[in-house]
Amino acid sequence: MKTCLVVDDSRVIRKVARRILEDLGFEIAEAADGMEALAWCRAAMPDAILLDWNMPVMNGVDFLRQLRADPGGDAPRVVFCSIETEPDRIREALDAGACEYIMKPFDGDIIEAKFAEVGLV
């Protein structure tokens, strides 16, 4: 079973995303900020990461830059999921190593389409 780490400081968003991704066949782990997410990844690298941008302690872009510099950190397919919708901000996330990008709000169709786009569905 493929694993996906859902990183978001909103418990509601994590719950909604978990439900959608479990339906798509993923085993889910959750983290509430970038630092917690790094700890998860260093313990066991997931196949996919659904990643919020604005979070306390460590934001999504800083997390992603550190992840990509880690040994094996280039492997997970990372799909950003953020309220940031300006093209320059999206480019920043892609430059940091994101594979795809979801603009919130999202639904099951959008998550499925984006995970299909990165070859995970």
Place this chain on the structure above:
Amino acid sequence: MSPQDVELFAALARARAGLKVDPAKTYLIESRLAPLARREGYPGIAEMAAALRSQREEKLIWAVVEALAKGESAFFRDRAPFDTFRKELLPTLARLRGAEPIRVWSCACSTGQEAYSLAMIAEAAEGLPAGARVEIYGSDISERALEKAQAGLYTQFEVQRGLPIRQLLTHFEKVEDNWRLTPRIRQRVRWRRVNLISDLAVMGRFDVIFCRNVLSGMDLPYRRRVLESLVALLPADGLLILGAKETAETVTEAFRPVTGRPGLYVRNPAFRAAA
């Protein structure tokens, strides 16, 4: 909605556009026609049906038919036909056609996502012979859908269903909360209102016709009529692309399926000879 009203709407949709409207699916008919009734100033669908009976006004009849014909659309919907178009059909046709334009028709394009997906592929096509030209045509029965298609303006929700983020950044501009295709892509598509059960000979020749998820909503005799009209527009090496779950061979002998490629069809030479 009374059974008589349902019957009236179904009969109009069938006669004008060949549509198969299941009278049992009243919820579907209501969900399509209630917004139209409101827009046209009727208190409800029953009053709109009464007006149709008493006045037979063409504009209202077509508005009803268009509402019932409303299709779903998404960028790069189902992906596989677009991969085939990009990787196989376009390079092959470019080689065969030389300086002649490759004409591609999205014949029931709804709000334009399919036609624009093809335009984005054509724009990004690499390795085509010098001088290769791709002309994209988009048509639909609905004037309202075509207006939206021509505007090239889509909601955040619409651009996230099937469109890779890098394509969004390359080919769209953000306009407040929506996204508009760049003029370069918009200008690649020519639009026209077309009823597929009318005479299609005026459309001219096409190398590839995308006719996906439209025939399945039509009555069998109309499906046959449309397919036999489309085959006359294709050259011997032209291709028809239906929805993955749609078939032509159970409807007419005009086409032969391409083995291993669900939805992909070529002309049946025997049918051409018979015609």
